[in-house]
Amino acid sequence: MHGDARRVERTYLLLTLSSTLATSFIWGINTLFLLDAGLSNVQAFAANAFFTAGQVIFEIPTGVVADTRGRRTSYLLGAATLLGATLLYVAMWKLRAPMWGWAVASILLGLGFTFFSGATEAWLVDALAFSGYRGQLETVFARAQAVTGAAMLVGAVGGGYIAEATNLGVPYLIRALFLGIAFLVAFLRMRELGFVPQHGEGPLDKVRVILRASIESGWRRPPVRWLMLASLFTGGVGMFGFYALQPYLLRLYGDERAYGIAGFLAAIIAITQILGGLLAPRLHFLFSRRTPILIATTALSAICMVVLARTSSFAVAIGGVVIWGMAFAVAMPVRQAYINGLIPSAQRATVLSFDNLVGSAGGVVAQPALGRVADVAGYPAAYLVCAVIQLAALPFMAFARRENAASDRIVGEEQARS
Numbered sequence: 001m002h003g004d005a006r007r008v009e010r011t012y013l014l015l016t017l018s019s020t021l022a023t024s025f026i027w028g029i030n031t032l033f034l035l036d037a038g039l040s041n042v043q044a045f046a047a048n049a050f051f052t053a054g055q056v057i058f059e060i061p062t063g064v065v066a067d068t069r070g071r072r073t074s075y076l077l078g079a080a081t082l083l084g085a086t087l088l089y090v091a092m093w094k095l096r097a098p099m100w101g102w103a104v105a106s107i108l109l110g111l112g113f114t115f116f117s118g119a120t121e122a123w124l125v126d127a128l129a130f131s132g133y134r135g136q137l138e139t140v141f142a143r144a145q146a147v148t149g150a151a152m153l154v155g156a157v158g159g160g161y162i163a164e165a166t167n168l169g170v171p172y173l174i175r176a177l178f179l180g181i182a183f184l185v186a187f188l189r190m191r192e193l194g195f196v197p198q199h200g201e202g203p204l205d206k207v208r209v210i211l212r213a214s215i216e217s218g219w220r221r222p223p224v225r226w227l228m229l230a231s232l233f234t235g236g237v238g239m240f241g242f243y244a245l246q247p248y249l250l251r252l253y254g255d256e257r258a259y260g261i262a263g264f265l266a267a268i269i270a271i272t273q274i275l276g277g278l279l280a281p282r283l284h285f286l287f288s289r290r291t292p293i294l295i296a297t298t299a300l301s302a303i304c305m306v307v308l309a310r311t312s313s314f315a316v317a318i319g320g321v322v323i324w325g326m327a328f329a330v331a332m333p334v335r336q337a338y339i340n341g342l343i344p345s346a347q348r349a350t351v352l353s354f355d356n357l358v359g360s361a362g363g364v365v366a367q368p369a370l371g372r373v374a375d376v377a378g379y380p381a382a383y384l385v386c387a388v389i390q391l392a393a394l395p396f397m398a399f400a401r402r403e404n405a406a407s408d409r410i411v412g413e414e415q416a417r418s
Contacts, residue, residue, distance in 0.1 A: 005128055016151070052236070147277075337407065
């Protein structure tokens with residue numbers, strides 16, 4: 001790999017490490033934190049839905065920020081916003097705030113993540129191209145997946161056991177500290193390469209021009225559109241499935257205050273992210289195209305949700321979680337490479353943000369609905385509904401496969417990029 005490209009990759013991996021470590025301290029206990037604040041299952045997942053709604057509302061505007069003011073600026077805004085919103089969450093927990101307060105705080109968290117989404121990935125792809133990189137994008141994305149898993153492993157396990165030793169608010173304070181570190185890392189190391197921010201036009205003109213071009217480059221391209229539509233069904237299910245595991249598995253374990261076990265659960269997901277990230281680039285020995293990998297992993301995820309719904313054994317449930325996490329970890333870098341291979345540089349961040357928007361829109365509806373199912377009929381019933389929703393994504397992935405897009409072919413990645 002060319003030296004400049006290697007430096008770009010190292011910076012991207014460092015950004016991934018710092019931001020994931022910052023946010024992962026609460027991943028294993030977030031639902032428990034919300035329930036401890038006095039919220040019901042419906043309210044807790046409604047708070048998550050407001051977070052997702054914040055992503056829906058702000059995905060395109062923040063994507064435009066990244067494509068006009070720069071990806072580094074977008075990342076810095078994201079880190080700062082998340083730090084402030086995290087501290088607000090702690091204050092809400094201490095005050096046992098009403099639901100409307102959680103809605104506001106969750107929307108702010110969603111805003112923070114939209115500054116990250118699309119911008120960091122777009123920065124990487126453009127900077128690698130500028131630096132002469134000619135390898136497969138899966139390789140870099142998969143390494144980032146492994147780094148994400150390692151950061152999750154440290155953060156989630158630490159967060160769970162710290163919460164058990166102190167209280168559920170301390171991991172959020174640690175998260176705020178590491179978000180400050182992530183801000184400093186981006187400020188010192190992130191530089192725009194291969195991309196020139198667009199200046200000279202008014203803000204509304206910029207939004208119209210970039211959004212129009214993004215629709216042309218994204219939604220109106222059938223291969224991209226089919227995967228976006230599939231994410232309507234997989235996005236919300238994935239978020240509910242992960243966060244509902246925290247109280248559900250503690251019930252199966254037999255101790256609903258064993259927060260360390262919740263951290264252990266997140267650690268399992270983290271390990272699957274590492275293994276899946278290492279496995280994804282090697283799938284070209286079994287598959288010559290990317291869409292069959294996405295179809296297979298989506299079907300496998302649905303099967304795992306059925307297992308979670310039907311078992312009363314903690315050990316069997318953990319086995320289902322391991323396979324589910326592996327399927328997700330394998331699919332992510334493959335999907336990223338497929339979509340990025342079809343997007344022009346100038347609209348990359350906005351199209352990726354629009355892609356995230358579609359997935360988040362599904363979560364706005366799915367999470368409170370599934371939370372209601374969990375309240376009324378229990379978590380097993382909610383996981384059965386998750387499996388049905390997950391399977392609904394398969395026809396759209398099949399349509400994407402039928403398009404035979406250039407980026408669907410795993411071999412010849414450099415020719416497939418726009």
